[in-house]
Amino acid sequence: MSGASIKASEIGLTYRLMRRLSFARGRHAPVHHRVETEGRKQFVTALDGVSFELSSGDRLGLIGHNGAGKTTLLKVLYGVYEPTSGSVDISGRVDALFNINLGFRQEATGRRNIVLRGLVTGWKLDQIEARMDEIIAFSELGDFIDMPLKTYSAGMSARLAFSIATSFDPEILLMDEWIGAGDADFRQKAQTRMRELTEKAGIIVLASHSKELLGRVCNKVMTLEDGAIKSLQSIDEWKAAQ
Numbered sequence: 001m002s003g004a005s006i007k008a009s010e011i012g013l014t015y016r017l018m019r020r021l022s023f024a025r026g027r028h029a030p031v032h033h034r035v036e037t038e039g040r041k042q043f044v045t046a047l048d049g050v051s052f053e054l055s056s057g058d059r060l061g062l063i064g065h066n067g068a069g070k071t072t073l074l075k076v077l078y079g080v081y082e083p084t085s086g087s088v089d090i091s092g093r094v095d096a097l098f099n100i101n102l103g104f105r106q107e108a109t110g111r112r113n114i115v116l117r118g119l120v121t122g123w124k125l126d127q128i129e130a131r132m133d134e135i136i137a138f139s140e141l142g143d144f145i146d147m148p149l150k151t152y153s154a155g156m157s158a159r160l161a162f163s164i165a166t167s168f169d170p171e172i173l174l175m176d177e178w179i180g181a182g183d184a185d186f187r188q189k190a191q192t193r194m195r196e197l198t199e200k201a202g203i204i205v206l207a208s209h210s211k212e213l214l215g216r217v218c219n220k221v222m223t224l225e226d227g228a229i230k231s232l233q234s235i236d237e238w239k240a241a242q
C-alpha cells in the first residue's frame, strides 16, 4: 500500500428540496436558518467551507448535533454526492459502511451477498472465493450464512457488512454508527481490525454521537456545527476540552 490520503478544500454541499417546506409563524424548523428560498426552489446548505487533510494512519471522528452534516460529509467522500463547491482529492481504495443495508439484497443469502459485494468492489470471483471462509468466520454467522438476509437481525447484518468491507482490503474506510449494532465481543474484534487497517497505512473516518467510541478509535476529532467545522483537534486536545 502506497499510503492513503484525503484532501478536502472548502467543500460545500447544498441539497435542493423536492418538497417545499413552510414554517408556521413563530415556529422554527430545526434547520430553518439554513433553508434558502430562490423563487419556487428551496435549498438546504448541509456543508459549508469544509477543509481538512488526512494521511496514512489517521482515524478521524466526526461529531455534532443531528443535522450537523456528518453523514453528508461521508457521502461526499464516498462520491455519492459531488460537492456543490470546493473539491475533494482522494488517493486509496474507498469503502463505506453507512446504511448497512445499502447494497445488500434482502432475498439473497449471506453467502450470495458476499459475492455480490465483492464483485461491486471490483474483485474477481476467484479472489472472492479465496476470502469467503475468512469472511464467514469473522462474521460468526454460522449456518445463518446460507439464510436470506431478511432473516438477519440488525446486529447480524452489521457483522456481515463489516466483515465483508474489511476483508476486501479498503485503504480508506468511511463509517457511521453501525458499530453500535454489534455486541460487545464483536465490537472488540472490529476495533482490532480497524487498528490493523490503519496500521497498514489506511484511513478511517467515523461519524458518531458516542464520545466513548470516538475516544477509543480516533486520533483526531472534527466537530461539525451547521455544516461548518467548529473545531478540528487531536484526540488529546479534544478529550481535554470535554
Ligand SMILES: Nc1ncnc2c1ncn2[C@@H]1O[C@H](COP(=O)(O)OP(=O)(O)OP(=O)(O)O)[C@@H](O)[C@H]1O
Residues within 6 Å of the ligand: 015, 016, 017, 031, 044, 045, 046, 064, 065, 066, 067, 068, 069, 070, 071, 072, 073
Ligand atoms: N437528501 C436530502 N435532501 C435534503 N436535505 C437533506 C438530505 N439529506 C440531508 N439533508 C439535510 O442536510 C443537513 C445535514 O444532514 P446530515 O444527515 O448530513 O446530518 P448528520 O450530522 O449526519 O445528522 P445525524 O446526527 O442526525 O445523523 C440536515 O439539515 C438535513 O436535513
